[in-house]
Amino acid sequence: MSILVTGGAGYIGSHTSVLLLNAGYDIVIADNFSNSSEETIARITELGGRAPAVEHVDLCDMAALDAVFARYPIDAVIHFAGLKAVGESVAQPLFYYGNNIVSTINLCKCMEKYDVHQLVFSSSATVYGMPETVPLREDAPLHTLNPYGATKLVIENMLRDVSASNADWRIALLRYFNPIGAHESGLIGEAPNGIPNNLMPYITQVASGVRAELSVFGSDYPTADGTCIRDYIHVMDLAQGHLQALKKLPTINGIDAYNLGTGTGYSVLDVIHTFEEATGVTIPYRIAPRRPGDAPVSYADPTKAHTELDWKAERGLHDMCKDAWRFQLQKEDH
Template identity: 60%
Template sequence: MTILVTGGTGYIGSHTCVELLNAGLEIVIIDNLSNSSIQALNRMKEITGKEISFYKTDLLNKSEVERVFIEHQIEAVIHFAGYKSVGESVQAPLRYYHNNLTGTFILCEVMEKYGVHKMVFSSSATVYGLQDQTPLSENLPLQATNPYGRTKLMIEEILRDVYTANQNWSIALLRYFNPVGAHSSGRIGEDPNGIPNNLVPYITQVTAGKLSELSIFGNDYPTRDGTGIRDYIHVVDLAEGHVKALNKVMNSTGVNAYNLGTGSGYSVMEMVQAFEKVTGRRIPYKVIDRRPGDIGISYADATKADVELSWKASRGLMEMCEDSWRWQKNNPNGYKEELVTLSK
């Protein structure tokens, strides 16, 4: 079975590709490498010992997307490709709406043309917006609060309409919480451009001395230590969730949303303390004002994924920290140190 993975050299995409290959599936990757490295592709091959068909192209290039479907017998698509920075989306909303929505339109049009109706979509817990309750379940009203989150929410609604028009479609909408960690080999991991937006790569870069100190946004939340609590999930658990979701869509029709999280949360200070324990190093930090719109506690109700996908996160906090730190130590500048050549 051949699976098309859009955005397959990115952080979550690359880990998912490894799990797909380990499950005995063939994959084809489309990625424009705007926020990833071709070196991730080489390392996926190294980890799995498998070949991977790769197309350096953009989903906005419809003729090139069609070429992939002409040259391969695609049976399902896992759709990661899209811009993903909340802050950047606020500064450049039209760029985000054009890229994320139009790319999905073109992908779905080509899938429809070639009779491929199975999709796993990379959504996000940002579609829940600011809720006054936790845990967050899939049946809550959706209310994204920034352009990035709204692109995810709009695409979810578009995909529901696609199914209404043609009920051959089977689509899983995977709402991620806070992916962290890296492959246990230390060969693939999160490689942010510039200063990281997310907590864990920021912590690892401070620990490695690349950044001077960690900024903690508020310590006066109604939590056990005053810092915000989030549902951090190991990226390999997340990747395994995609394999389970793929199995589901291959054997059903309809559109279903699933939270992929652990169902519990860790505070910012608990993350800092865990990294200090793993690394044996002190992590300097300063507490600054809360960010507008941040809430104290957010974590998933992951019951539906357990019941319907037979999936549950299994890796704990220390494993998340150990794997994140191994990646940082082995790759102090991410993938950027290696000269690469692109064959296709």
């Protein structure tokens, strides 16, 4: 079976690509490398035991994407490609709407043209906006707080319409909570270009001295220690969720959504203290003002994924921190 992995050189895409290769799938990685490195491909090859096919292509370029479908016998698509920085999306909303939505429209057009109707879409817990209750189930109200989240919700709605238009479609919407950690080898992990937008790569950069201190945004939330609570999930558990969704696709009735999270919430200070325990490195931090749009508490009810995909997160926060730090140290050695 041949799988097209868009954004396959990125953080979650690279870890999923390794598992796909380990499981015996043939994969084609399509990536424009705007927020990833071509060095990652060599590491995917090493960890996967064989080389993936790689196409340096931007999904917004319809002709280039069409050529990929013409070149390979693709059976299904896992769609990771997209811009994902919340703050940047607020500053550049048209950039985000244009890139994330147009690229997905192009992808679906090519899939229709080449009779490929199985799709796993990389969605996000941001589609739940400011949660009214937790844990969040898949039938919770959907509303977003920023352009990034809005693009995910627009795409979810678009894919529902696409599915309704043609009974051949089988689509899984995977709503990620907060992926952290790295492959246990330390060879691949989260390596954003520029200043990190997410908590863990910022922590590891502070730990290694790349940055002086961590800013904790808000200490007056209605939580036990005043900092925001999130559902942090190990990227390898998240990657495994994609394989389980891929196996489920043939029996999905049109389109369905699944939360990928642990079901446990940890505060920002919990993460800092667990990282310090796991690594022995002290993280200097300061309390900064709240960021607009941050929900006080957000964590998943992952029951549906467990029941229908036979999937659940296996790794704890200690492992997430330890593996993220191993990747940071390995990265500095190269």
